[in-house]
Amino acid sequence: MRLSSDALRLILPVLALAVLLGTVFWLRPNTMGYTGLHLLFKLALPIALATLSQMVILAVNDIDLSTGPFVSFVTCVTATFLVDTPALGVLILLAAIAAYAALGMIIAWRQLPAIVVTLGMSFVWSGLAVLMLPSPGGTAPAWIAALTGWRPPLVPFGVLSTVVVMVLAHLLIMRSTLGVLIRGIGGNERSVARAGWSVLRARGIAYAIAGAFGVLSGMSLTGIMTSGDANMAVNYTLLSIAGAILGGCEFMGGKVSPIGAVFGAATLLLATSVFTFLRVPPDWQIGAQGMILIAVLALRIALGRGEASR
Amino acid sequence: MSISRKPWLWSFVAALVVFVITIAATAGASTGGVMQAALTFAAISIIVGTGQMFVITLGPGNIDLAVPATMTLAATLALKYMDGVAVLIVPGLLIALGIGVAIGVLNYALIKLLRIPPIIATLAMSFVIQSTAIATNRGLRIKPPQMLADFTTGSLLGLPNLAWVALLVTVAAWLLLNRTVYGRWVPAIGQSIAAARMAGVPVDGVRLATYVLCAVLAAIAGYLMASFSGGAALDMGKEYLLMSIAVVVIGGSSVAGGDSNVPGIWGASLFMYLVVTMLNTYGLQSGARQIFTGIIIITVILVASGRRRAS
Numbered sequence: 001m002r003l004s005s006d007a008l009r010l011i012l013p014v015l016a017l018a019v020l021l022g023t024v025f026w027l028r029p030n031t032m033g034y035t036g037l038h039l040l041f042k043l044a045l046p047i048a049l050a051t052l053s054q055m056v057i058l059a060v061n062d063i064d065l066s067t068g069p070f071v072s073f074v075t076c077v078t079a080t081f082l083v084d085t086p087a088l089g090v091l092i093l094l095a096a097i098a099a100y101a102a103l104g105m106i107i108a109w110r111q112l113p114a115i116v117v118t119l120g121m122s123f124v125w126s127g128l129a130v131l132m133l134p135s136p137g138g139t140a141p142a143w144i145a146a147l148t149g150w151r152p153p154l155v156p157f158g159v160l161s162t163v164v165v166m167v168l169a170h171l172l173i174m175r176s177t178l179g180v181l182i183r184g185i186g187g188n189e190r191s192v193a194r195a196g197w198s199v200l201r202a203r204g205i206a207y208a209i210a211g212a213f214g215v216l217s218g219m220s221l222t223g224i225m226t227s228g229d230a231n232m233a234v235n236y237t238l239l240s241i242a243g244a245i246l247g248g249c250e251f252m253g254g255k256v257s258p259i260g261a262v263f264g265a266a267t268l269l270l271a272t273s274v275f276t277f278l279r280v281p282p283d284w285q286i287g288a289q290g291m292i293l294i295a296v297l298a299l300r301i302a303l304g305r306g307e308a309s310r
Numbered sequence: 311m312s313i314s315r316k317p318w319l320w321s322f323v324a325a326l327v328v329f330v331i332t333i334a335a336t337a338g339a340s341t342g343g344v345m346q347a348a349l350t351f352a353a354i355s356i357i358v359g360t361g362q363m364f365v366i367t368l369g370p371g372n373i374d375l376a377v378p379a380t381m382t383l384a385a386t387l388a389l390k391y392m393d394g395v396a397v398l399i400v401p402g403l404l405i406a407l408g409i410g411v412a413i414g415v416l417n418y419a420l421i422k423l424l425r426i427p428p429i430i431a432t433l434a435m436s437f438v439i440q441s442t443a444i445a446t447n448r449g450l451r452i453k454p455p456q457m458l459a460d461f462t463t464g465s466l467l468g469l470p471n472l473a474w475v476a477l478l479v480t481v482a483a484w485l486l487l488n489r490t491v492y493g494r495w496v497p498a499i500g501q502s503i504a505a506a507r508m509a510g511v512p513v514d515g516v517r518l519a520t521y522v523l524c525a526v527l528a529a530i531a532g533y534l535m536a537s538f539s540g541g542a543a544l545d546m547g548k549e550y551l552l553m554s555i556a557v558v559v560i561g562g563s564s565v566a567g568g569d570s571n572v573p574g575i576w577g578a579s580l581f582m583y584l585v586v587t588m589l590n591t592y593g594l595q596s597g598a599r600q601i602f603t604g605i606i607i608i609t610v611i612l613v614a615s616g617r618r619r620a621s
Contacts, residue, residue, distance in 0.1 A: 120605070
């Protein structure tokens with residue numbers, strides 16, 4: 001059996017999540033209800049959004065080492081300015097997105113290595129976050145807390161919101177002209193330029209989208225945790241890269257999949273619960289996430305052996 | 311033109327400028343102290359950064375994200391084994407080195423067997439290593455043997471012992487890079503892996519050796535750092551992930567690989583530490599310090615790209 005690379009990209013993350021979910025249901029049948037799913041996927045939305053942010057950067061052949069500090073920075077803004085002076089808070093968040101766009105354009109203009117620029121930005125974001133909230137604190141704005149605390153009928157908010165975000169991201173990245181343009185830069189920047197597009201502008205837009213996903217991630221995280229913290233999401237950098245790769249995204253060539261990325265993020269999130277249910281000591285939980293990542297990548301190689309021999 | 315061919319000079323100039331500004335704030339009262347501290351702390355960055363430099367020189371996408379976890383695991387296991395006994399200092403070091411070799415081999419095995427980008431292979435690996443360290447450490451802080459602690463905090467001929475070790479590593483790295491065949495192969499692979507393969511370079515062997523070298527240096531740095539600070543801590547390697555990449559780039563090596571710069575790592579490491587000292591001296595909060603550090607990294611890469619264009 002040979003699978004097309006696109007199908008392969010989707011099958012694996014979906015399969016991985018299904019296996020994990022099946023394991024959870026088998027180990028703890030009482031999680032099969034509304035409350036169980038609610039608890040399992042409580043943090044799915046912010047993690048999925050952070051992973052989508054990373055994915056957009058991966059789509060233009062770059063990598064973002066500042067995702068975690070940026071999301072933490074947003075939680076600090078959300079828990080302070082957005083509560084006390086909403087107008088100023090909105091302005092700061094918009095400025096943060098503009099900063100992302102500017103970074104993308106500078107990277108395109110001066111041909112800089114994104115890995116170093118975002119490395120520098122990771123210091124800047126966490127510095128700003130520490131200045132705002134030296135210790136964890138603040139409160140979530142009432143409307144965000146109300147939204148993330150909403151209990152929709154039939155499907156818990158964590159699942160519902162993540163699916164909605166996934167569909168919207170899929171339409172934006174895979175179905176819109178803009179999405180094609182962004183992935184085109186990752187595929188072949190020169191041919192995009194030859195076709196008359198401004199690479200500078202396109203990369204700026206890609207980074208702005210990544211920034212917007214990061215802002216949404218931080219806002220939803222604040223809603224769920226009901227406070228801000230300069231260290232709240234530091235592990236999101238590595239988690240988002242791992243989730244995107246798990247979801248079938250590649251470092252080169254603009255080959256990304258929003259659906260895969262969301263499934264990859266959810267898989268890593270669910271893995272923690274599975275390990276807890278399996279009585280894996282907490283010490284080994286991070287390691288077990290690494291193992292899952294290795295296992296899925298190994299599986300991808302095994303399944304794709306036919307076409308991967310390029 | 312001669313200056314543009316010596317990119318390492320810039321990191322030293324920058325370090326010197328920051329040093330002068332720092333000393334100016336205290337009217338020269340702490341010159342010796344600042345220099346000693348800078349050399350001690352820069353030494354760890356230099357050892358880790360040298361390993362990272364070899365990996366980065368292998369070309370785009372080559373980066374070792376397992377460095378902090380390697381430092382932590384090597385330090386944890388070595389100190390646990392030594393348990394404060396002076397006779398076990400050398401076996402302890404051998405344990406640290408062995409862990410470095412093992413991690414390097416595993417890293418490259420993942421890269422090769424799974425055909426995944428090094429950044430993801432080392433990331434996945436770092437999760438596993440970190441867990442191993444957590445499981446063996448259990449929050450205990452075992453003191454290093456007194457003799458080892460004295461060595462790492464002492465100095466010789468006015469230079470901290472750690473700086474001597476770093477100097478040794480640097481000289482060895484320079485000889486390795488400039489005077490051996492291996493040293494020609496690494497940048498050759500970085501410039502074009504296909505061309506290197508055509509030219510008969512044993513690509514896999516060289517890449518394996520490089521990942522092992524990087525992990526071993528990280529292990530040594532972890533061993534020394536834990537002995538210096540009185541015990542291994544689980545987050546001891548944390549800041550060295552970004553630091554090891556930063557000193558390589560600021561030191562004038564090409565992030566795209568194929569062109570490395572050994573002396574620049576000294577300038578860059580001193581610079582990074584002195585910036586923190588300077589901002590401390592001028593009474594800036596930790597938040598502001600981080601912001602400056604970030605801005606400096608971005609500025610350096612901007613300036614470096616302008617220079618490359620001009621030449």
